Amino acid sequence: MKLVVSTRGSKLSLKQVELFKSYIxxxxxxxxxxxxxxxxxxxIQDKPLYSIGEKGLFEKEVNNAVLKGEADIAVHSMKDLPKDIDPRLxxxxxxxxxxxxxSLIFSKNVVDDLEKIPEGSIVGTSSMRRKSFLMHYNDKVIIKPLRGNIDTRIKKLNNNEYDYIILAExxxxxxxxxPKRIILPLDIFPPEPGQGIIAIVGIKDNSKVKTISNYTDKLTHYMAIAEREFLKEAKAGCSSPLGAVSIIHDDKIVIITGLASFDGKFxxxxxxxxxxxxxxxxxxxxxxxxxSIIDKVLK
Known part of the structure; x- marks a missing residue:
């Protein structure tokens, strides 16, 4: 079976297509x-994502190729998908x-905890969630916007433009x-919902789509359902300092949620x-x- 796959052109996006091919x-x-x-x-590379004020910045054009019939499926990092995608998909x-x-990444000043990052250190992230969560644990750092692909971000760190950066492991x-790094525990730094999940998007009721849908990973499917439903009910976007992740133990599923004020004080x-x-x-x-609490926290 031949499939035309729509994807972004970054190294990571193309690697995710390669992983899909190996899996399917x-x-x-x-x-x-x-x-x-x-x-x-x-x-748009000169602004933090949360300041652009749109959802699906890495999703819409990729999915449009499927809607136009130019591709059979689209491959995404699930965390990039907005809570609502086109109803035809x-x-x-x-x-x-x-x-x-x-993960917290560093080139020189090794630390084993967010609270131990030295005062005045420059930490790179363009995520409101990461910014607010970090400020909760250490309000003595300087947070500077960081855009670009993973290689570019790490290069900026190694060029001493930043002392630390935060990326998805x-x-x-x-x-x-x-790179030198510490992995941040889920129960103190909940990630973006869907982080770590590769999602395949296609037209509903398409015959090719139905064929490959039979091979979805069952445990990840449950986690994706929980975290996508969380996003819909929380009614939050990329400008909200909000994280959620699910973990499966035997026949139980746990979802860890994190919500912070913009300044990280709460x-x-x-x-x-x-x-x-x-x-x-x-x-x-x-x-x-x-x-139920987001307005009180963010006001």
Whole structure:
């Protein structure tokens, strides 16, 4: 079966297509043709993502190729997908999840805890969540916007433009990189919902889509359901200092949520637990709780 795949052109995006090909070919013989798409998020590099004020900055143009019939499927980092995608589309499958944590990366000043970052250190991130969470644990640092692909960000660190940067551990591992770093625990620094998950998007009821949807990773599927439902009920976007991640233990699923004030002075981390088959219900419950307090926290 031949599939035309829509994707961004970054090293990480192309690696994720490669990982999809390796995974799906364990079950069905698939020949891929890659269609590279440039998104608004790729073009605008001089602003933090949260300041642009739009959702789906890395998603819309990639999915449009599918809607126009130029591609059969689109490959995404699930964390880049807005809570609502075009109703003609669906997340048809997910690959086994990579580690979802964020990591603190450094080239010189080694630390083993966020609180030990020296006063006045410059930390690079363009994520409001990472910025606010970091300020909660250490308000003595200077946070400076950081854009570009993973290689570019690490190069800026090594060129002494930053003392530390924060990146998703999954991207580091997928690219085979090994910078000096510490992995931030999920229960103190919950990541972006969907972080570490590769999501495949396609037209609903398409025959090719139905074929490959049978091979979705079952455990990751439950985590994706919980975290996507959380996003919908929390009614939050990329400008909200909000994180959530789910963990599966036997027949139970736990979702860890984190919400901070913009200045980091207030932060609340709450766990919710239910049976695996209730993943959607669990995500809804967690999202409703966050929505009930978000105005008070962010005002």
């Amino acid at each position: 070919n364990k079950f069905v013989n698939v020949d891929l043709e890659i269609k590279v798409v440039k998104t608004k998020g790729d073009i 669906d997340i048809i499958m997910v690959l086994p999840r990579e580690i979802p944590n964020d 999954s991207g580091i591992r997928r690219l085979g990189l090994d 932060m609340e981390i709450v766990r919710f637990k239910d049976y695996l088959n209730n993943a959607e219900k669990l995500g809804k419950k967690a999202g409703e709780f966050v929505y």
